[in-house]
Amino acid sequence: MKQFVPGDLDAAVIQEGLCIGCGACIHLCPYFQSYRGKTARLFPCTLKEGRCFAYCPKVEVDLDGISRFLFGKRYDSAPLGTYRSIHVSRAGEKVKKSSFQAGGTVSALMYFALREKLIRGAILTGRKELLPTPQLVEKPAAVFRHGLSKYTAAPTLAALNEAIEKGCDNLGIVVTPCQATAVAQMRMNPMGNPSFEDPTALVIGLFCTWALDFRRFEAFLAQEVPLKEIVRIDIPPPPASVLEVYLQDEKLVFPLDKIRPLVPDTCGYCPDMTAEFADLSVGVLEGRGDMNTIIIRTERGERIAREAERQGYIILEEMPQENREHLEWAAANKKRRGLLRSREAGKLNGEEGKTYMRLSAEVIDEILINGKEDAPCHT
Amino acid sequence: MTAIPLKKDPYSIIITGVGGQGNVLASRLLGSMLADKGFYVTIGETFGASQRGGSVMSHLRVSKEGVASPQIPRGRADVIVSLEPVEAFRVLATYGNPDAVLLTNTHPIYPVGVIRGELSYPPLDELQDVISRLLPASYFIDATEQALLLGNAILANIVMLGALGRLNIVSFDRENFHAAIGRRVAADKVAVNLQAFDVGYGMVQV
Amino acid sequence: MSYLIDEGKNVQHLLMGNEAIVRGALEAGINVAAGYPGTPSSEIIESFSQVAKERNLYVEWSTNEKVAVEVAAAASFAGLRSMCVMKQNGVNVASDFLLHLASSGTRGGMLLVSCDDPGALSSVNEGESRLFAQLLEIPLLEPGDFQEAKDIIKWAYELSEEIRNIVMIRSVTRMSHASGNVTYGPLPSDTAARAKFNYHGPLLDPENGPVISMILAAPELQHGPQQEKMKKAAAIFETCPFNTYTGPEAPELLIITSSACSLYSREAVKILGLGKRVGILKLATTWPLPPVFLKKHLAATERILIVEEVAPTLEDHVKVLAAESVQEIGPKLFYGKKSGHLPSVGELNPDLVLAVLSRLCAVPYEAAAGVFATEAKALMEKLAPPRGMIFCPGCPHRASYWSIHNALQLDGRGGFVCGDIGCYVMGILPAGFSTVKTLHAMGSGSGIASGFGKLRQFGMDQPIVSVCGDSTFFHAAMPALANAIHHRSPFTMVILDNRGTAMTGFQPHPGSPINVLGETVPALDIEKICRAMGAKVEASDPFDLEKTREKLGHLLEYAEGAKVLILKQACALSPEKRGRKKYEVTVDETLCRGEDCGCNRLCTRIFGCPGLAWDGEKKVSHIDDIICAGCGVCVDICPAGAILKKEVA
Incomplete structure (x- = not known):
């Protein structure tokens, strides 16, 4: 469980450059606000304990505590985290191939969950020009307006908090791994509120190696194209290694090496590639831009995914071993690099109220041994 | 009314309050009433912070001999008129002495620390209690309440002047006041000011 | 008349x-x-x-x-x-x-x-x-x-x-x-002067x-x-009638003084009963000094105390004269600021003069009865909470600084405000959310900002904001703005236009439609001037917190050259507003969540309007009706929507 120390989220996270702007601390009080992709604290607050600190996925994250809460078992060194099954997937015939990217699994699942009233609303992220604009979506068809990848960090959880504040429950949400961590911490009722009820019914995590800093990305693209004319942005799966920007009738291609400097420093500390604390985790299948990988992690995730499959909203297929091993290799590497970086910075089991993560020494050792830079050999 | 002889020369009066309470007008009125009576009057005013919630203080020196310092030396106030209760303490601490007479409005104006909830404002009965113990000649009236009944809190300064008149320690009366207020405010405001003066006059027993 | x-x-x-x-x-x-x-x-x-x-x-x-x-x-x-x-x-x-x-x-x-x-x-x-x-x-x-x-x-x-x-x-x-x-x-009797x-x-x-x-x-x-x-x-x-001497013919100590200090000196001498020992030479002509007159008095004594404010100016002049005339008047002992007997910082008062006279003439003096003074001081410290400086209820500056502060915080690049002279100097204090970080002379905020703006070539990427009042704009800020526009210095000048020289009592300035004589005169339009000068100009009502913050936020991002945001709202004490409430403001105690609100008393702890206070007993906020100016701005900061306003008919 999260340790509270009379700490200051501003000093521990924002000033340390760890804030990714996920929005977990927004709409809880008047002090934290999101502005153009960044979270700012307007005034200091004197309260000793707050949800802002408790939800933040960048301070005092007790990986073992979250794992026990979600899965009833300790956090181990498995590269993909705890899961029930892993598949290749794509949207089924019930869903028109329209404005989603890759296999469309995420949009299809949310569409299904809304249509079947398994969730009352979905927190999704659209965009205005380049600015990600999270919002509560209640009409199933509206899901597809939010289906395009953003690649920039977004304050998605601000919209979740706002919806909860308005009294919404049974919410679905699409999140990045750091946001999945925050949502898991929210669901743990860290403040011990007696009338607390889990506001989420479905958390879909997206695979993530890094996100782009919105302001830097905007400034970068603004030098290249009129922002208003951008229709779609894509990073095709490896081995492409480029970012594509689609205009009405033109496509600009930037090598990822030019884009990486726009990644905020905080992503380098992150050990989670596959959103280990989501119900379902979805990513692009390597080498197949039209297919997804889906990891089914929780019981409620499994129920929804299987029902969506049964009703033809998604198609699940067996995952080739080669693909799984490569995914494990990539995830293990991110995990290893994230822990190493955090440890160097004193952010792994570090100073109370200022550390990023807590994890047993034993598991840390396992992870550091598991993650290897070499690619697995497949002949 | 016969002129009351000065107990001291110069006789020193402090009118204190908070910016916006009409401190300066009160001191000018009192000064001009006393000047009309043939005294030398010197008024020193600190109103730099008057528009910003700060303490405001006027020093009045009354003399038969001549001009006095516009600042009263420490411990030498003979009369203290406070338009706000805790301001009385500030004045007492610097200018008070056991023989001073204190007249204070009991309506508080909270300092910013109190507004912010960081400091507490003393309860009125405690204030009255400790002041009375310190200074036997102290009088407390809710001048602001009476001013509000007359339609405007700003009239509290005039209510206080009326009460000071009743205390009979400084040489001025209603007629005096009428002449002085007539010189300072618009003709249509004279009546309500006279009313405020009368209300104040009736609020203390000597 | x-x-x-x-x-x-x-x-x-x-x-x-x-x-x-x-x-x-x-x-x-x-x-x-x-x-x-x-x-x-x-x-x-x-x-x-x-x-x-x-x-x-x-x-x-x-x-x-x-x-x-x-x-x-x-x-x-x-x-x-x-x-x-x-x-x-x-x-x-x-x-x-x-x-x-x-x-x-x-x-x-x-x-x-x-x-x-x-x-x-x-x-x-x-x-x-x-x-x-x-x-x-x-x-x-x-x-x-x-x-x-x-x-x-x-x-x-x-x-x-x-x-x-x-x-x-x-x-x-x-x-x-x-x-x-x-x-x-x-x-x-004749007031008909002819000028040529x-x-x-x-x-x-x-x-x-x-x-x-x-x-x-x-x-x-x-x-x-x-x-x-x-x-x-x-x-x-030498024969100025306003240079006067009172005291014995050959005083054991001569006070040379001027201005209000002569009144303090007179009172101190009187209180200590030193009229027969100490003389007071009150000078009205402090530069140049009348040498003959002065030498006559210097010659009559050995010891001289100079009482003046603030710097030892008169002291220096007298000492030079005494040095020049030492053969005539003999050597003297001087007391004053240079000897450390009086401070050269702050104003003087009778007590400071009493203290130095008591010391120099060996006459003991205690200001007030000891026990009383100690007790009164202890009570004050215990019971009288200090009065910090604060913007008036309904002051547009509070709202303006709120938006400036929040825009800079949200921007997150460490931006700051170069301050200027007016009530808005309080931007350096919590009253203005400690937003102002430089403060000097009239118009200097914008000049300094113009300079900061040019430091980008040295890697300085903090957004720069300057504030200046409407009167200050005409007084000295226009040259600074011209400089910034001409040199493409990227900063944002926020003009806090409260329609008059408010701090000193609403004197008119070139932007006012009526002059000091009550005549109708051409009022210069600040917005048009800034536009004509070539700045990117926006205007907003500072009482509209959200829109003001948004506009400033955009200007901060807009990198090119000097930008101006004019925040127009008359001073709460202006003749047009004083005593008139636009809104009747109330706190709905059933909606105010008090200490349970995650807002941590934002309204009273941070916003700090004298009209909106924390009720320590009920643990809710409340409006002080006597003090509230009815601007209605606080309505927009309460996250619980507990502050309500109703337009006054």
Whole structure:
């Protein structure tokens, strides 16, 4: 469980450059606000304990505590985290191939969950020009307006908090791994509120190696194209290694090496590639831009995914071993690099109220041994 | 009314309050009433912070001999008129002495620390209690309440002047006041000011 | 009819020092008065304006102090009597022209009135202006009481005309803002002065030639005569009726003092019963010193205490004279600021003089009965919470700084505000959310911001904001803006337009539709000026917090060149607003979540309006109806929507 120390989220996270702007601390009080992709604290607050600190996925994250809460078992060194099954997937015939990217699994699942009233609303992220604009979506068809990848960090959880504040429950949400961590911490009722009820019914995590800093990305693209004319942005799966920007009738291609400097420093500390604390985790299948990988992690995730499959909203297929091993290799590497970086910075089991993560020494050792830079050999 | 002889020369009066309470007008009125009576009057005013919630203080020196310092030396106030209760303490601490007479409005104006909830404002009965113990000649009236009944809190300064008149320690009366207020405010405001003066006059027993 | 032009014979009025100066000028037949508002000087021009019609005066609030002196100088050149009025900081502004004027000389009597503020009671510093008299090489007079403040003016006009140069009058807060009885003299019966500038005479003809301060490698032509004027002034000062001595013939201690300090000295001597031992030499002519008069008094004693505010200016001059005359008057012991007997920081008061006299004359003195003083002080510390400075209820600056602060925080690049002079100096305090990080002279915020903006080439990426009031804009910020636009300095100038020179009491400025004489005049439009100058300009109502924050946020991002955001909302104390509530504001106690609200008392702890206070007993916020100005801004900051407003019909 999260340790509270009379700490200051501003000093521990924002000033340390760890804030990714996920929005977990927004709409809880008047002090934290999101502005153009960044979270700012307007005034200091004197309260000793707050949800802002408790939800933040960048301070005092007790990986073992979250794992026990979600899965009833300790956090181990498995590269993909705890899961029930892993598949290749794509949207089924019930869903028109329209404005989603890759296999469309995420949009299809949310569409299904809304249509079947398994969730009352979905927190999704659209965009205005380049600015990600999270919002509560209640009409199933509206899901597809939010289906395009953003690649920039977004304050998605601000919209979740706002919806909860308005009294919404049974919410679905699409999140990045750091946001999945925050949502898991929210669901743990860290403040011990007696009338607390889990506001989420479905958390879909997206695979993530890094996100782009919105302001830097905007400034970068603004030098290249009129922002208003951008229709779609894509990073095709490896081995492409480029970012594509689609205009009405033109496509600009930037090598990822030019884009990486726009990644905020905080992503380098992150050990989670596959959103280990989501119900379902979805990513692009390597080498197949039209297919997804889906990891089914929780019981409620499994129920929804299987029902969506049964009703033809998604198609699940067996995952080739080669693909799984490569995914494990990539995830293990991110995990290893994230822990190493955090440890160097004193952010792994570090100073109370200022550390990023807590994890047993034993598991840390396992992870550091598991993650290897070499690619697995497949002949 | 016969002129009351000065107990001291110069006789020193402090009118204190908070910016916006009409401190300066009160001191000018009192000064001009006393000047009309043939005294030398010197008024020193600190109103730099008057528009910003700060303490405001006027020093009045009354003399038969001549001009006095516009600042009263420490411990030498003979009369203290406070338009706000805790301001009385500030004045007492610097200018008070056991023989001073204190007249204070009991309506508080909270300092910013109190507004912010960081400091507490003393309860009125405690204030009255400790002041009375310190200074036997102290009088407390809710001048602001009476001013509000007359339609405007700003009239509290005039209510206080009326009460000071009743205390009979400084040489001025209603007629005096009428002449002085007539010189300072618009003709249509004279009546309500006279009313405020009368209300104040009736609020203390000597 | 104003009491200032009461024509009753030997009539007496209780006048402020500033009013006494005005009455003196009226008795001297002044024609033109110009100034720029600044505490403690402002009442002088205001008082002139009240009697302008009856006394056929031209009075103006000039755009700045330098212009005020120039306007008054023109009147002098045309043979009229004039006065320019300012606070001490204004003399700095005017000093450029003053240096030239002192060299060219004047014709009609001309006075510079500088009101200093020892202790910086309402100023950003207590810097004193007396040193300017020495630098400018002009005579300096310091009245010692209220009657003298009136009487000395007429005498000063005669002096100015006698030596054909400007004469400086120095007042201090405790003279200007203090009051005392003043017996009037007669007003001149003829107010129909005729102005004409004669320039047909030869170049250096002081009466009929052109008026110039151009020396062209021949300093003896003008600087020489200027110094002769000073010698003449010193000679006249020998018999100045305002230099007085009271005390024994051969005092064991001589106090040399001037201005309000002479009143403190007098009181201290009286309280200690030292009238037979200590003499007081009150000088009105503090530069140049009258040597013969002074030497006579110095010779009569061994020990001299100099009591003055703020710097040891008089002390230095007297010491130089004593050193020069040591053979005549013998060696002396000096006490004052340099000896550490009196402070050279802050204003003086009777107690400081009492303390030094008690020490020098070995007369014990205790201010108040010991027990009483200790007890009263302890009670004050226990019971009287300190009064911090705060913006008035309904003040637009609070709302403006709220939005500026939040825009900078959200921007997140470490932006800051360069402050300027006005009530909004409080932006350095929690009252203005500690947003202001530099603060200097009038207009300097924008000049500094213009400089910061050019530091991008050295890697400085913090957004730069400057604030300036509407009056300050015209006074000194326009050149800074021109500089920034011309040099493409990327900063945002926020003009806090509260429709008047609010801090000093709503004096009009070039943007006002009515001048100090009540005449309708062309009002310069700040927005149009900034646009015409070439800035990107936005305007907003600061009471609309969200829109203001948004507009400023966009301007901060917009990188190119100087940008201006004009926040228009009249001061809460302005005649148009005072005593009128736009909204009836209330706190719904059922909606206010009090201490349980995650807001951590944002409304009272941070916003800090005197009209909205925390009720420590009920643990909710409440509106103090007497204090609330009804601006309604706090309604928009409550996250629970517990603050409600209803438009007052």
